[in-house]
Amino acid sequence: MPMNRDNMPKDSQQDQPVVFVVDDDRSVRDALEDLLASVGLGSMLFASSQEFLQAERPDAPACLVLDVRMPGLSGLDFQDELARQGLYIPIVFITAHGDIPMSVRAMKGGAIEFLTKPFRDQDLLDAIQQGIARDRIRRQEEAVRQDLRRRYASLNQGERAVMDLVIKGLLNKQIAGMLDVSEITVKVRRGRVMRKIGAQSLADLVRFAERIHEADRGWRD
């Protein structure tokens, strides 16, 4: 996604990305803030993972730059903690002394990048942009899924029963038999389901249903 500094303030507030920096070293935090500012990225600085969790964070596409070694909760444990709390922020790790097991654990946990201090600024900025782009897509998908979930919630019990059987590929007559209602009723309910969900065809309906169930299982699996 192209970043245009001059256009940023005109964009909707929600779309302006923010970079969270969690590092216990003040010098490193300040330098990172300045580097990000020089490419037009806004940042929020935190000295520890606790501070990050307690702070009020803006609802915007974000990326988290995380130091591995910190007093209290380490960066890797913090990654697990975020996953437990359902906070899916793309993470770029920075560490002074990275080893292979550490980076394997970080990448398995879904990290964007694992950089060794001192890092090349372009590597860090690329990783951050990638993280923000990933977060933006996630947020859009999440919004669509929310919408679908809301629509599904607006169906009544009878309509839901019809929908579940329709997407299994059953014919109206079979559904009528299974639900012990008339074929006309099934047709009416089916029409209402298509309208409420916003599906143009049976294929649409199947695809939406899949997404709704995907959302129920959770975004990550």
Next chain:
Amino acid sequence: MRRSARVEGVEPRPTAVGTAEKDDGVIENRPGLAEIAVTLRWAFMLGLMVVIFVADTITALEIAVAVFYVAVVLIADGFLRRRGVLVVAASCIVLTLASFFFTHAGAYEAGVINCALSLCAIAITTYLALTRSSVILAEHEARAQLVRLARVNTLGEMTASIAHEVNQPLTAVVTSANAGLRWLAAGPPNLGKARQALERIIGDANRASDIVAQVRNLSKRADPRADWQEAPVLVAGVVALSRGELDRNGVRVRVRPADGLPLVLADSVQVQQVLLNIVLNAIDAMAATPAERRELAIDLACEVPGFVRFSIRDHGTGVPPEAVAGIFDAFYTTKPQGMGIGLAVSRSIVEAHGGRIWVEPQPEGGAVFHFTLRARQTRG
């Protein structure tokens, strides 16, 4: 703020001049005093030689006053180098022979025998004295090497931490420099921001060099030099140096100096070595302690006049009562990779400073290591 703690921890370079160390390892401090002591010894020794020579010459040949020259040789051995002692011994032999030729009273044969006995006594005493001082010297040398070995060993355990401590400011330097370049490359260049970046770079580079200086201070082969030091400054230096290790293990440190502490007589490198050793041991001992109790309290107090007491309290595994007596012995260790010299060296350093070191197990778990250093009676 960690940053300010680091700056405070930067120890001023010892400005000690006029401190001298005697061969036996006792640290002498008052400027000029050592020189006066040497002059007095010279005067006393030469006076004694003259007295013996006169007495030997005016008494009869049967009276062997010359054997008292052994006292002169022993005095010379106390403060002169090997060559000086040999010169003094040779002078004594010459004077003995001179007295023999100048003396006319008494039996000649008895004189020859007495003279020969005196010469033998001088020669044997000189030989034994020189042998003894070379042994003392070798022992002193060995102890100094052990102290340094223990220090390098301690620093070796901290390599990862030190690397981390140096890498942090370097990362900030590189990042700030990149940010500065980007501010300059912007159109129009943002000079104010670029200047700020440069100022941050200077601050961080100085911080890195302070850390390097601390490490070099501890690892260099330095002659022991004692000076009047601020006890809290000594502690702050050690806390700054072990910051990485403390953070990595989630150990909090509280330093509580009593009000109006007097200055302490300390070789800062050696005393910091003692502190570092105790702090690192405490961190190891607290590895299994629940995170919220991992606290290290360093108290500085002046309860006994003339001494400042350093007390380092941890909440670790503690010291079993049967080990309290032996914990400061060489090769006593509870660590699989330990050499068991850290605390032994600590004791010899503290005792060379005229202080005492001991450990106290805590009833609620953990241990307190105390040591004392001589303090200036009044502040100023």
